[in-house]
Amino acid sequence: EAEVAQSPRYKITEKSQAVAFWCDPISGHATLYWYRQILGQGPELLVQFQDESVVDDSQLPKDRFSAERLKGVDSTLKIQPAELGDSAMYLCASTPGGSWGTDTQYFGPGTRLTVL
Amino acid sequence: DAKTTQPPSMDCAEGRAANLPCNHSTISGNEYVYWYRQIHSQGPQYIIHGLKNNETNEMASLIITEDRKSSTLILPHATLRDTAVYYCIVRVNTGTASKLTFGTGTRLQVTL
Numbered sequence: 001e002a003e004v005a006q007s008p009r010y011k012i013t014e015k016s017q018a019v020a021f022w023c024d025p026i027s028g029h030a031t032l033y034w035y036r037q038i039l040g041q042g043p044e045l046l047v048q049f050q051d052e053s054v055v056d057d058s059q060l061p062k063d064r065f066s067a068e069r070l071k072g073v074d075s076t077l078k079i080q081p082a083e084l085g086d087s088a089m090y091l092c093a094s095t096p097g098g099s100w101g102t103d104t105q106y107f108g109p110g111t112r113l114t115v116l
Numbered sequence: 117d118a119k120t121t122q123p124p125s126m127d128c129a130e131g132r133a134a135n136l137p138c139n140h141s142t143i144s145g146n147e148y149v150y151w152y153r154q155i156h157s158q159g160p161q162y163i164i165h166g167l168k169n170n171e172t173n174e175m176a177s178l179i180i181t182e183d184r185k186s187s188t189l190i191l192p193h194a195t196l197r198d199t200a201v202y203y204c205i206v207r208v209n210t211g212t213a214s215k216l217t218f219g220t221g222t223r224l225q226v227t228l
Contacts, residue, residue, distance in 0.1 A: 004159070031213040042203060042218025043160065056215065091159050095213050103213055107159030 002026045004108035006092050012114045018080035021111045025074070025094030031055075033105065034067055034077050037089040046090075049075060082115045089113075120204045125223040128198075134191040136222050138204030141185040148207050149180060150216070151189045153200040160203065160218075163189065194226045 005024040013019050025032050030051050035043035046065065048056040051072040060067065064083070069075040079086055089110045095103040121139040128134040140149065150165040164171055164178045166187075171178045177190040191198055203221040207214065 033215060040220075042220055043216070044218070045215040048213075048215060050213070093159070104162045104165075105160075105216060107161070110157075110159050112157075 004092055004094055004106050006108035006111055010112045013082050014116050015084055016081040019082050021077045021090050023075045023092030026106055029094035029096055031095045032075050033093040035091040043091055084115050087113055087115045120206055120219055122204050122222045127225050128194045130226055130228055131193055134194040136189040136202050139186045140206045143184050143206050149187050150205040150207055152203045155200040196226050199226045
């Protein structure tokens with residue numbers, strides 16, 4: 001069964017450093033999401049891509065976070081500089097996209113970020 | 117998307133049915149009810165979804181009340197591997213792919 005791939009699985013960094021996370025969605029999935037999950041809470045959307053275009057980045061802290069999906073396939077989420085409050089699980093999800101809101105989202109295993 | 121209310125935690129004995137409730141009293145006519153679960157340190161996993169009819173798949177059954185203001189996810193024979201946080205999500209029908217709005221979910225503990 002096809003899966004969403006993410007790397008690294010774990011990342012420890014010091015505050016003010018730059019970090020990057022990578023996601024490879026299920027082949028053929030046009031829509032890609034990045035979510036952030038703080039311990040004890042549900043995931044919250046950071047950014048949504050439709051192919052290579054950003055559809056929703058209203059919750060992305062744009063002063064330090066950036067995301068790209070240059071060829072409409074894999075995606076990178078970057079934080080620069082990292083802050084203590086960025087410690088969280090970063091989850092990537094993908095869907096075929098385009099159907100009437102009923103498409104299932106498939107999640108990757110996540111990247112656990114710890115900022116010291 | 118409509119707000120959902122779930123109990124913070126539940127216990128279930130292995131082999132018994134786990135019935136997880138969800139209230140969504142402000143749901144509108146074109147909103148679907150979705151259930152996802154998240155096993156510790158993994159990404160969320162889709163379980164099932166429905167609009168107004170009861171649904172069943174290989175993982176679970178979803179029972180939606182006639183007025184659609186609440187629903188119940190049923191795991192017919194819970195196992196230890198079903199221990200997870202279960203999220204009930206009500207999702208608007210926008211015509212395009214859209215985000216999931218997660219709450220804090222129900223932590224289900226399956227015990228021997």
